[in-house]
Each structure stands twice: as structure tokens, then as C-alpha cells.
Amino acid sequence: MNLAKLLATASQGALLLLVLLISACSQALPVDSVKKQAASTELTIGAAQLDLYLPLLANKRVGLLVNQTATVNDLHLVDLLLQQNINIETIFAPEHGFRGNYDAGAQVNNSIDSKTGLKIVSLYGANKAPTPTQLANIDVLVFDIQDVGVRYYTYISSLHYFMQAAATAKIPLLVLDRPNPNAAFIDGPVLDLAYQSFVGMHPIPLLHGMTVGELALMIKGEAWIEQADNLQLTVIPLANYRRDMAYSLPVKPSPNLPNDQAIALYPSLGFFEATPLSIGRGTDFPFQVIGYDKFSLANFCFTPVSTPGAALTPPLMNTQVLGQDLRQVHSQGLNLSYLINWYQLFKQHNAVFFSSESFMDKLAGTNKLRLQIEQGLSEKQIRQSWQAELSQFKQQRQPYLLYL
Structure with missing residues (x-):
């Protein structure tokens, strides 16, 4: 019986033993399908499976890369680990900060957590x-x-970057896995490394259909970090998870993705960040509308203002704009029609649509998408141009998948 099948049938105690053995061998958990014991069918996140990872943290000095989403039943992971007498040395904070209250793109500063007194080191600053x-x-x-x-x-x-630092310093890394709300979709252009940036590090599609645990395995396995062989990586997997499951996030992952609709539309509307249009930053419905002040495709009226999470001059701030209200639109995966239709409208008015071509290309991971839109290709034609690379990616990622 292979290790994946053992995990599928193991008791809790046996499963813990397997995790410890794998960690000791400097490997991640197995990369076929991971299922919890048959006794339970409830989806369980990695962080909730304390028996699988607390032994790996006991009597160790721990550094955490977490934000406001790192919760278990409304209790933050930091508080949960402190209750378990785990010695937390440092909290590392990503974009939007430890509490998730920094604007997109705003520098996150080093600080001290007022609740716990722990030091917070920014990984979105210097x-x-x-x-x-x-x-x-x-x-x-x-x-x-x-x-x-x-x-x-x-x-x-x-x-x-966290994996790279762990590999360089030869410090073991645990990834506590969580569901991907867009896991059912593999779509969009595969990133060309000539356009690599902080908004696109890896040669993967825009929608890659993987959890962070699976992606961590792929980053290591494909040697997308230096000294990948040095990294002792352990993924604590989700239990009873399938990537076709609908999953509503219990905590908004960033200030401008407040609900399921925004998260579903995010792959399609994120490209508008490279245009002069508003996608609702500075309103109660960010990433759920599209609007402009000079001409429009629809007549929904809204006015962006400076708000928490969008205080840094959101596009068209204090300007009444007209546009599309997408709050009730059924949206799944990547829809290019919004981008193409607005581009065509701007073209009719002899107006510049891609106000930052370089940023558009970084978001797309290639200049091909922008050029295809400018050349007037249809959505069907554009999608067809991705298929060979998507097929190759699906094969490439297969060894790293943990879930059906």
C-alpha cells in the first residue's frame, strides 16, 4: 500500500506518526490524494489539526507568517499556539499587514502587537x-x-520568499493548508518569466487551481527557489477536501475582497488596476463594479471616496462615475468580456485604456494578452492561444496535488 493510501485509512495516532516520519526525512506530505479518517466527513483546515503539527513546534522557537485569516474557529493561530505554550519568537506580516488593515500597496511597518506584545516584522516593506x-x-x-x-x-x-529564506537558512517550514475558493478553475496565460514580479513569481496560469500547500510543494519540487533541496517542507493538509467544493471564506482575505462575489470576480477585474477605471475601491462593493466618469457601458452610478482599505486615492476618488453593477452577476473563473468590451469603448472614444501597459503585462504575466486585445482578437481566440500551455501545466502540477 502506498503512503497516500495509508493516509487515507490511518487512525489519528497513525496519521500523526506518518507526519512526523515524513518531516524527519525532510519531505512534504504525500502528493496524491489526502483524506481524513472515515469517521469524519467535515472539511478541516490544516491549522485545526493540532495533533499533526504541535509536536513539530514543541520546545522550538517559532516564526509565523500570518495575517487576520489565520484563524481556527474564530481564534487566531497566534492565540491558539500561545494557549498551547508554543514559544512564538516573531510574527512576519505580508501585504495588508498582520491585522489586514493596510491598503493595497501600502508599506507595512515593523511593530509590536498590542495584544500579545510579540514583535511583528514586515515582509511588505524594506x-x-x-x-x-x-x-x-x-x-x-x-x-x-x-x-x-x-x-x-x-x-x-x-x-x-518565505520558502527561499527557510531554504537558505536551513530552517524547517510548515505550511498549514487552506481551501482555494477558485480551485475549480485553471485558466489564463501562463506567466512568462520575462514578466516576473511580485504580482507574478511563478510560471503558472492566472488561475492555477491549487491550494497554497500544493503550490508550496510545486515551488520546492520544481526548484523555483534557490537551494530547494535544503528546504525541509511539511504540509499539514486539509481533511475531507475536494477542489470542486464551494468554499466561503470565514474572514475577508484583504480589505477590498469583502465577500464571495468579490473573490469570484477578482480574476476578471484585477486587470482593470492597469486602467483609469474604477472597480469599486473606495465603495462598499470593491471588485464588484466597473465604472468611468466620461463614458460608460451601463448606468449604475457610484462615487469612490477615501475609506479604510482604500485611503490611498482610489481611482476616480470623489468623482461620480457610471458603469456596471456586477453584485448579482453569476461569475465563475476568468471572464475576459469585461476587459474587451471596455477596451472597445475606449477605442471608440480615442481614449487610452491601458494607462500602465507595463503593469498590465505584469498582471497578465505576459504582453500577449494586452496585444491580443489591442489587435481585436475575440475572447474565444485569446483563450485558444493558452490551451497548449495550460495542458502542459496540468501535467506538470500533477505530482504535487494533494486533493481530488
Whole structure:
């Protein structure tokens, strides 16, 4: 019987033993399908399976890369581990900060957590990866952040740099896995490394259909970090999870993704960040509308203002705009029609649509998408151009998949 089948049938005690044995061998958990014991059918996140990872943290100095999404039944992982007498040395914070209250793109500063007194080190400020000095007193690192499965969402870029630092320092890394709310979709252009940036680190599609645990395995396995063989990686998997499951996030992952609709539309509307249009930053419905002040495709009226989470001059701030209200639109995966239709409208008015071509290309991971839209290709034609690379990616990722 292979290790994946053992995990599928093991008792809790046996499963813990397997995790410890795998960790001792500097390997991740098995990469076929991982299922919990037949006694339970409830989806259980990695962080909730304390028996599987507390022994790996006991009597160790721990560094955590977490934010406001790292919760177990409304209790933050930091508080949960402190209750278990785990010695937390440092909290590392990604974009939007430890509490998730920084604007998109805003520099996150080092600080002290007022509740626990723990030091918080920013990985979205002077440095994207922990420095050797910041890791000097740490024995093990833990990553637990809710992702949304879209390549330009920067939490997986922070994961990349965290893994790189762990590999360089030869510090073991635990990834506590969480569901991907867009896991059912593999779509969009595969990133060309010539366009690599913090909004796209890896040669994966815009929608990659993987959890952060699976992606961590792929980053290591494909040697997308230096000294990948040095990294002792352990993934604590989800129990009773399938990637076709609908999953509503219990905590909003960032200030401008407040609900399921915004998360579903995010892959399609994120490209508008490279245009002069508003997608609702500075309103109660970010990433659920599209609007402009000079001409429009529809007549929904809204006015962006400076608000918490969008205080840094959201596009068209204090300007009444007209546009599309997508709050009730059924949206799944990647829909290019919004981008194409608005581009055509701007073209009719001899107006510049891609106000930042370079940022558009970074978001897309290639300049091909922008050029295809400018050349007037249909959505069907554009999608067809991705299929060979998507097929190759599906084969490439197969060894790293943990779930059906």
C-alpha cells in the first residue's frame, strides 16, 4: 500500500506518526490524494489539526507568517499556539499587514502587537523575505494565510520568499493548508518569466487551481527557489477536501475582497488596476463594479471616496462615475468580456485604456494578452492561444496535488 493510501485509512495516532516520519526525512506530505479518517466527513483546515503539527513546534522557537485569516474557529493561530505554550519568537506580516488593515500597496511597518506584545516584522516593506538576522533566533517557520487562487494575489509571492529564506537558512517550514475558493478553475496565460514580479513569481496560469500547500510543494519540487533541496517542507493538509467544493471564506482575505462575489470576480477585474477605471475601491462593493466618469457601458452610478482599505486615492476618488453593477452577476473563473468590451469603448472614444501597459503585462504575466486585445482578437481566440500551455501545466502540477 502506498503512503497516500495509508493516509487515507490511518487512525489519528497513525496519521500523526506518518507526519512526523515524513518531516524527519525532510519531505512534504504525500502528493496524491489526502483524506481524513472515515469517521469524519467535515472539511478541516490544516491549522485545526493540532495533533499533526504541535509536536513539530514543541520546545522550538517559532516564526509565523500570518495575517487576520489565520484563524481556527474564530481564534487566531497566534492565540491558539500561545494557549498551547508554543514559544512564538516573531510574527512576519505580508501585504495588508498582520491585522489586514493596510491598503493595497501600502508599506507595512515593523511593530509590536498590542495584544500579545510579540514583535511583528514586515515582509511588505524594506524586505520581502526575512533577513538572516531576523531568523537568527528561530528554529521552525510556519505559514498560514488564506489565499484566493489568483496568481497576482501577493500572498503566494510572500510564500515564495518565505520558502527561499527557510531554504537558505536551513530552517524547517510548515505550511498549514487552506481551501482555494477558485480551485475549480485553471485558466489564463501562463506567466512568462520575462514578466516576473511580485504580482507574478511563478510560471503558472492566472488561475492555477491549487491550494497554497500544493503550490508550496510545486515551488520546492520544481526548484523555483534557490537551494530547494535544503528546504525541509511539511504540509499539514486539509481533511475531507475536494477542489470542486464551494468554499466561503470565514474572514475577508484583504480589505477590498469583502465577500464571495468579490473573490469570484477578482480574476476578471484585477486587470482593470492597469486602467483609469474604477472597480469599486473606495465603495462598499470593491471588485464588484466597473465604472468611468466620461463614458460608460451601463448606468449604475457610484462615487469612490477615501475609506479604510482604500485611503490611498482610489481611482476616480470623489468623482461620480457610471458603469456596471456586477453584485448579482453569476461569475465563475476568468471572464475576459469585461476587459474587451471596455477596451472597445475606449477605442471608440480615442481614449487610452491601458494607462500602465507595463503593469498590465505584469498582471497578465505576459504582453500577449494586452496585444491580443489591442489587435481585436475575440475572447474565444485569446483563450485558444493558452490551451497548449495550460495542458502542459496540468501535467506538470500533477505530482504535487494533494486533493481530488
